Amino acid sequence: MISSLQSSLEHPGQAVHPGAGSPLQAAEKEALQARRLQVLGKASVHAEAELKLPRVGLALSGGGVRSATFALGLMRGLAQNRHGGPGGVTADQRRLDADGLLGRFDYLSTVSGGGYIGGMFGRLVSSFGIARAQSLMADASSPVLEWLRRNGRYLSTSGSRDWGTAVVTYLRAVLAIHAEFMVACMLVGLIVVAPHLLQHSTQLLDPKGWAFWQTPWWVLALAGWLLTAPGLISGYWAARDTANPGAKSAGPSVGDVLFLLGCALGTWGLVRWSIAAQLLDPCHDGLTATSAAVLALLSITVGQSLAQGWLFFSGDPHALAVARLRNALTRALRMVTLGACAVAGLGALDVLSWWLLEELQSQAGNDNYLWRGVGFGGLVALGLRTMVQPLQQMAAEAGGRAREWLPRLINVGSLAGLLALVLGWLVLLQWFVFAPDTFAPLINTPSWMRAALVALVWFTWVALTAGNAQMPNTSSLHSFYRARLTRAYLAVGNPRRGLDGDVPTGNADVTAVEDGDDMGLRHYQPELRGGPIHLVNTCLNQTRDDLSGLYNADRKGAAVTATWRGLEVGPSCFIPMKPEHDVGTLGRWVAVSGAAASPGAGAYTTRGLALLLYFLGVRLGHWIRSPGALVPLRWLSHLSWRFLPKPLMLASEASAVYFGGDRPWWYLSDGGHFENTGVYALVKRELDFVILSDASCDPRYEFGDVENLVRKARIDFGAEIDFYSREEASRLFTSDCEGGLTVLSPEDVTNNHSCRGVLLARIRYRERLVKGDDGQTVLKRPEGTLLVVKPNLHNALDVDVLAYAQKHEDFPHESTGDQSFDEAQWESYHRLGEDFGLAMHETWLAQLPGWRSPAHHGIRVAARLNDAKEAKDAPDKAQAAPWWRRTARATAIGATLGLGASGTLILSAWQTIEQVQRKETESRTEASKLFAEVSKGLQGMDANCPKMPEYLYVQTKTLLQVMRGSPLLSLLEREGVDLVAARIATDFAKPLATEAECPATALRMRSELQLVSSFQPASSALSYWDSGNSPGGQALAAEAVWQQLKNWSAKGPLTTTTAQVFREPAPVGMPKDVPVVVATAPASVSLEACRRPQGNTILYVQVYDEFSRAPATALRQTLQAQAGELVQVAPIENVTLSAQVRQQRRPAPWPQPTFVLHDPGSRACAKAMAGLLGLPWVGPGESADKVWVRDLPKSLNRRPGVIELWLPPILQQTSSNKPVAGRA
Incomplete structure (x- = not known):
């Protein structure tokens, strides 16, 4: 069968197979005759007989430098076998092997490492002729042999200096790949956060009703599937066979009509009932059982209607119509299910990245996670190290079985690595878009404007670089690999190197780039100087079917053989060389022929291995522009390859999706990925004799x-x-x-x-x-x-x-x-x-x-x-x-060393685990002791006037504020703490009976313990469903940003220093000596706005570190003095310490002083109290925007009259002792 690719490449009436009768075969036959005459000379009396000798070929297999070096030795031995002995023969007695047996070979077919030496020999022949080339090969003291021996380390011929070059080249390639991957993750991230961003900006969805779903994506996935899949399934069941397959469809049966009417009525009735019962409110409830049932019934109704209509109006016989309908419905169901899974996958990325962001934002400074990470990492390392020897033994003994599970293991590991990379970039994007504390100029910028900035960066990058089709090649290691191969092997045929004499006369520096080291493929014709026709074999990768007829699901590629005459693709297709073809140089094809480490690897291609090599930057494959007429593509594919070739090529490499010759660009890799011996191209030519150097x-x-x-x-x-x-x-x-x-x-x-x-x-x-x-x-x-x-x-x-x-x-x-x-x-x-x-x-x-x-x-x-x-x-x-076989002693020593290393690692891990367990046991003992002492001290205490020692007050406050809910306490003890808190909250809230007889200290303790026992802060600066700022507030912030941009365009850039953009991070852990920092505030502020008709306004103050406690205490004293009885100020709580003790996630810190309102009516009170904030949080002359006022998220329980004040962490400057604002 003539494929569409073949027909697009062939000339009219041209046979493409290089066998008998084809133009290629005729051209090569003529070239071989001329080659033999070149070797024999005109005076030879044996010319007629020698010209009739069978065609002979030499194949050099793949195997890297090992194969090249072995093949070099083999060819040197053949070159030394001269007809007539070392003295040679006279001109009239010359035969093809007069200068060595290499003159007998008509074809030289090379793959991978064999191409190093094959290209080297071809360059020698092209430059100096077959006789001189064989003489240089045979001479043990020739400069050629010395050059090749000296450059056996062709990747690092100059030692450490070359390794430095290799390292920076590799780092450049890795940087390019991961930069492109970052840009791709920008687009993925914007898609992932789109529903979250919409909710963040509009507050359209009720957090309490949607919190169960965790992300809108999962609702969309399930709702979309319920709206389509039941209809497709029921439509498939409605397509039933009949007794007479050839008859036309007689229309739906009575049962089908009744079933359809029942579904329609059921849908209508369920919708009316749900609306009347207020059960269909997606913005409030998300996807409920009722709404899911409505979607499914609607889908079944529509699916049944369309299926019955298709069968009735189709002009095909009923059996054919049923078969086509079932096929279409099955394909549609597959697409719908895959689409739903893809949408659900976006939701999973959204949930995981947000969870990681919350963990990272909340656990700064928590050394417990460091110890846990060390312990877990140690256990993983121990497991991997312990499994190395068993896995090696299994791989050595299993043979074929090992080759089956190893690719699967690589697939799983690579996909896990991809997930980790994607999540990493998504966490960064989520942080940039939603976190209140990013870069200083963006703190007051709404999330949608931050996302728009990311989209602008992505669009600019794509617009400027997506059309750069050469970037996938320049960012790979191909150029480095080709340059080293060219100078180490092909350069011996460069006359400027002067290696054709007894002593080198040219540039002998292999690290220097010399003109003539490489040559164009279209000019590479060693047969003109008596050498063989050199066939360079590569692999055209193809993992997706097309119309070329070359696809094979097992081979995943086709052979491509390159010569100056053109390219042979597959078993029978030939593309003649044309001037406009971008075939490049011989060095390019030799490097491509040896590009073993490539994401595309022919039959060995797997998605996991492709991902692994792609992200490690190990990419030796090469993209070439299609040398033939293009197969017509759909309009979208055509436009994509026309304007976006770079991202399509990189995506193909990362996903191991290649279309072979059906695209404008071909991905070529090691010829061994298709066939590693090089004999394939010689069998195609049906040679009489083939010698294979198989050094794989x-x-x-x-x-x-x-x-x-x-x-x-x-x-x-x-x-x-x-x-x-x-x-x-x-x-x-x-x-x-x-x-x-x-x-x-x-x-x-x-x-x-x-x-x-x-x-x-x-x-x-x-x-x-x-x-x-x-x-x-x-x-x-x-x-x-x-x-x-x-x-x-x-x-x-x-x-x-x-x-x-x-x-x-x-x-x-x-x-x-x-x-x-x-x-x-x-x-x-x-x-x-x-x-x-x-x-x-x-x-x-x-x-x-x-x-x-x-x-x-x-x-x-x-x-x-x-x-x-x-x-x-x-x-x-x-x-x-034989005596030269290695003994088992080294193996036993290696096993002994392995067991010793494993034992040391096990002992270290055991000591670490034991230390962690001992520390946890001590903490549990201290927590239980604290609970017992508080319980004993509170027994018989007068709730009307609790006269308690100061130490008991501190212990009780610590127990209620810090230890409450901590897993360091047993379940029974935690319940006891809750009972104590409930008792204090109830008893201490009762009116005083004998107020005049109770000391002020006891009254203070009574009030503060009542406040502490009745409330635990739960708000955070980072909330998925609540933005912390109303849509109106975000609109005002956006207007302010636009005004700043207008001012910037009119007056010049904003005067923002580097220290303001990249602020110093908060300290990790608590210092031993907390500096004394005194907060300053205005002399007097009226807090009359805090007066409430019933009860007092209650203010809870939270800090994130012990640095902030001293100025926060001063601020609390100022608030108490200014407010009097209008505001009750609870004791200060360090939420970081409380979260550590409770082993919970710390609330993400607010970047600026923030009042969180439980009651919207407390906004005026919060703004009034904001005037009391001074240094270190609000400097003299700073605007009121320095203090934020936010509403409590709707997902949390509210208490009327309660206001939370969250003070960001501060740092003390070592030089001037002047406190400055910081962040966690």
């Missing part, structure tokens, strides 16, 4: 990459790959176990240490019609040969290589994550590859099918790749282990 990380020799190749070759090209067993190969071919190569079965590689083992396989290409020798057309499957060189150790290796293997258990399959090879590591991999290359001489290769003549295999029984896994799981114990 495969310590168990499971041949996962080869297995993937076999599967994809069969599915995409109809090719079958069968491996020789050792017995079958020894029957057909000669082998030299001492100095040459031996063909092994896959299972023999696992425990081989006596031979240079390789794998040999037959490739049977797709069956086709060909003409036989007798002229008859017959079906035939062309054959090819695959020779797999996989790193494995044997006894004949150099002693330094085997010594390295003894010290490093994983060699030669150390982790791909290690991309910084030291000298010993680099030389060991290089020498291992060179050992294989030297043994691969022409005489041994000539006996294999496909090397000198078309391949015809005589294989009888093929070996299985699964045998290798079984051999690893059940090794032959009778076989003696």
Whole structure:
């Protein structure tokens, strides 16, 4: 089937498959002939025979610098195998391998790390020709080899200086990503807080009725679902089959009509009854059972009506109409349910972020939370550390099972991390919009204006940067990665570096950027100088279906092979190179081919891993503009990709949503994410002979990459790959176990240490019609040969290589994550590859099918790749282990150290927990002792004139004001405290019988204890449902802000200092020596406005720290002196201390002195008392706006005549002892 992508990219009448008959195949065939003539020279008498030799390809697998170094050694060994020996041959006797076996290869296919060396060799050939390139490769003392050896640490060639560059590059990438994420969270946050903001500004909803729902979002989610889902469900049930599926619909049955009428009447009756009973008041009650029933019945009525109408008026046969209706209703129900869940999710974010904001605002200075956090963090660390060794053992033993649960674990962890990041930014947004104490210029700014400021910042950022399509690439690590690869590997082909002689004559500084280190892909043609056609393989990520025909839910991507001729996409699509295509340089494609750490990872793509890599800034993938004609998009997608490419690209990376070739930009990553051997592109070309350097990380020799190749070759090209067993190969071919190569079965590689083992396989290409020798057309499957060189150790290796293997258990399959090879590591991999290359001489290769003549295999029984896994799981114990295998001693030492570290951690955690428990026990004992002493002291006391010692008064006040409700008291003791408080509040409130005989001190104690026992403050500066300022007050504040902006535009910027914007935070904990601060106030203020017809005005004063107690006490004395009997002033309470003792959340502090009114009629009294506030809260000459007057939230119980005065915390300046305003 020709896909829409193919048809949009192909030229009329052009075949895109690079097989027989295609323009690409014809162009490559012509180029190969020219290449071979370039190698042979015009004087060679063997030219005709050499030109007819089978096509041979070399594939270099992925595996980072490990694969590159091994492949370099292999290619150097091949380059040293010259026809005619070291002395060479005369010009008339030249063959393709006259300068080395590398001249025999027509194709070079590379993936990931193999591309480092493949690109390096291609640059050498392009600059100096195949003969000189092989000479430089073969020479052990050439500057090229020295350059490559010296730059084995290609990411940090200059040591710490390069690591510094890498760190700042990484930090820059992380900063860019999180800045963009912050902007995205601005939009999400504005959506999340929208209902809250509306309630905050209008006070439309009754807090008492809506407090149960915690957020309006949950009401909207449930109400929306009830309004739609029941109708969709009932409509599905109404679509019933009939006995005659082909008949037209006869309309609804009598039962359907009666059911519909019943639902309609029930809805109408329920609505009328609810209105009469005043049960339908959403602003007051939220969503009640009655309103939910009304919505559901209405939905069922409408759903039944629409379903019956659809079936009746549809012109389709009844069965077809029912099928279509059911499909549509099911899809609609899915969308409705997902929408409801999404809205509920917004509500969850709203509730969680608000809860966190309240906790952070209220717990400043509470060291209990610090200890709890340390204890919890210690337990988590202990759990993780204890689980490390079991998890490692499970992963090592489980194999396939580990690969199943590990992605799930990463998914869960990454989603949890995303939630934490989103909540963090939402808390910051909630604080900025709703908290009264933000930045000084915004304290009197209404919430809706703050939200508008955030929206303006978001819109400005999007308008200025959303069209920058290159930002996702420039903010990633791709440029750093490409630059290091280019200078470490590709630069050897730069003539300016002067590496083609015996001594370097150019710039040998690998950290310097030199012109010519890289070259454009469209100019990269090594075949013109006798080299192979270089195929650079990458992966086009695609996790969403489109119309291109390339989507595969398991592969999640398609192969993209790049050459100067164009791009091959998938198994059959080819896009010819055009001048307008943005193909970039060879370095770009080599880096993209090795972009293993990317949010898009082909078949390995998961949302959790994508999130993890995205937020860690580990992004090596690359976006390129689509090189072909675009597939038509819907108008919204078209406009989005036209004007908002940057946020769409970043969102795709974060969410692992890629559309492949169906979008104007493609996301490319490591070619190993699709196929890691590089043989895929060679099988597509049906080569006669392929040598694979398979240096992937495969310590168990499971041949996962080869297995993937076999599967994809069969599915995409109809090719079958069968491996020789050792017995079958020894029957057909000669082998030299001492100095040459031996063909092994896959299972023999696992425990081989006596031979240079390789794998040999037959490739049977797709069956086709060909003409036989007798002229008859017959079906035939062309054959090819695959020779797999996989790193494995044997006894004949150099002693330094085997010594390295003894010290490093994983060699030669150390982790791909290690991309910084030291000298010993680099030389060991290089020498291992060179050992294989030297043994691969022409005489041994000539006996294999496909090397000198078309391949015809005589294989009888093929070996299985699964045998290798079984051999690893059940090794032959009778076989003696070689001396260079690592012993178990280091493993035992590591386990012992791990157990010792775990024991130390357990002991430390136990001591911490024991200390916390001891402290809590002591506190409980002191609280119980206090309750017992107060209870005993109050027994038999005269309530009319309570003559008590001062210490008993202090204890009683502490018990009622601070300890009341504290979990330090037992349940029985808490009930006793409540009884004591109720008794004091009742008895001490009775009129005095013998007033003249009671001392003034006793009367004061009586009054203050009565006030303390009858009230506990519960208001806070931060309330979800109540803004603290009426809509009218917010309107006045907005007018003041607008006036300030007008003044600013007319007179210049406001004179706001940095100290005013960023005020010093309040101290954590209570100081040992509280400074004496004296509050100042005007001499006399009339408080006649506080007179009440019945009873007195009662004022409760709250502070947040002990710094404020002294000036608050002075203020209380002033109020008592000025008010006389008009106002009763209760003792001062430190709400922070009370909350700590009760283990409750402290009320969020008010940023300015605030009177909270229980009775709106007390507003004049509060304004009059505000005139008595002086230093340290109100300075001389400051306006009355310095003191706020707010109403008590409607969700709290009100007491007529009660006013709360909340005094913000203060700090003492160390230099002048002058108190200044502060905040918590």
